[in-house]
Amino acid sequence: MWRDPEFKRGAREMAAISLGISAWGLVTGVAMVKSGLSIWLALLMSFVVFAGSSQLAALPLIASGAPLWVLWATAFCVNLRFVIFSAQWRMYFGHLPLLRRMSIGYFAADLNYVAFLKRWPEGRPAPEQQPYYWGGVSLNWLAWQVPSVAGILLAERVPTEWGLGFAGVLALLGLACSLLHDRKSWVSGAVAGCAAVAAYGLPLRLNILVAIAAAVAMGLLMEHSFPEKRGRP
Template sequence: MNAFRQVVRSPHFRLGMTDMTGLALGIGAWGLVTGVAMVKAGMGVGMAIVLSLTVFAGSAQLAVLPLMAANAPLWVIWLTATCVNLRFVIFSDLWRTYFAHLPRWHRVTIGYLSGDVIFVGFLQRFPKPEPQAEQVPYFWGAATVLWLAWQVASIVGIVAANEIPLEWGLGFAGVLALLGILMAMLTDRPSWLATVTAGTAAIAAYALPLKLNILLAVVVAVAVGLAAESLEQARKQAHAHSSPGGTP
């Protein structure tokens, strides 16, 4: 309890909340769309709320919902969700650098709360990969804002799904929210290449059944992003070795 109070009272807890407040609007719009989509896809209100609280993965939820509605084979649904969430393997490897010293339950909770927005915001605040005392309060402050924004909006969407007409264009609003979040995350060449590749592949393969163009786009984007990241690191290392102060 004392540790909890120290985290909440830390100025970095409030800093994390402040950093995420603006982005929480986009997360809320995304959550509202996802909540409505779950019910419109045929999921019961109770099950949809349980899914929202336990999964906390909007990209995966939106990717598999059309497949579930189309009665796609279970292996397609699982493979799609796995591919969409492959980026969390990279995220968790970097989180380990900052949080490996924490108890297991704490690391598991951080894994549950981890997402694209908090990952980018955290690295902007703490670019140096080494543990610091203020990192845990900052993460919890940021995670609290984003989790509440998602859950409140998602549950509102679930409960009010049948009262919200499709003419409101929530799907388009959700796309705009995602685009806003995405643009804030495109900070280097590999991320731009992966994004452009994903969009191109999804459009080119649009005619595939069972929304498999989404799965294809994810696989191609991950491959391109990893390859571009490897080439970028190799180029930086070569440049460092060739510079006057570098190691021969």
């Protein structure tokens, strides 16, 4: 499959944004160890979870000793977007065997979803879609895991004075802004930001859950009030 032109195209389109993904992965790797996780637990979390936003959301909860239900609820809410991604990808990959679909689900990522839907917005399966998907997610996975592992292994040698936390925020903002492609997503993102700031004083980082709930509610409201034309992502 790696020789297919669509595989190369998928990788090439992800290459332009791989630097931001790598910066975020490095910061997350360092943050996991700095939060108190052992190297082996951090490596396990990086490879098994493979969801940077939920990892970063869970780390301060782990460090503060938050109840397990808060940890699970936060990770669940942060990753709810993958339900939407999977429902959309079902139109393209729903006919594949279960094991193949499970592997596709593991490697799924936000920006791969955006690139894929721009390439095939019509919602019909085609033979060249799998090579394109695997080309994009392969590069995305490597761009995340290699810096993340490096951050985990070198965390104790990275001084906090380097300001990697702020670099991670910038990388996360860049990735988030690339997902805001229409009025609905921009309004939902703005509502989430305002809600997170307004609820910042809540304990156990519950302002994250408040922001997610506000964004989902606003998105559903706008979806109902301003439905999109059929065939658009």
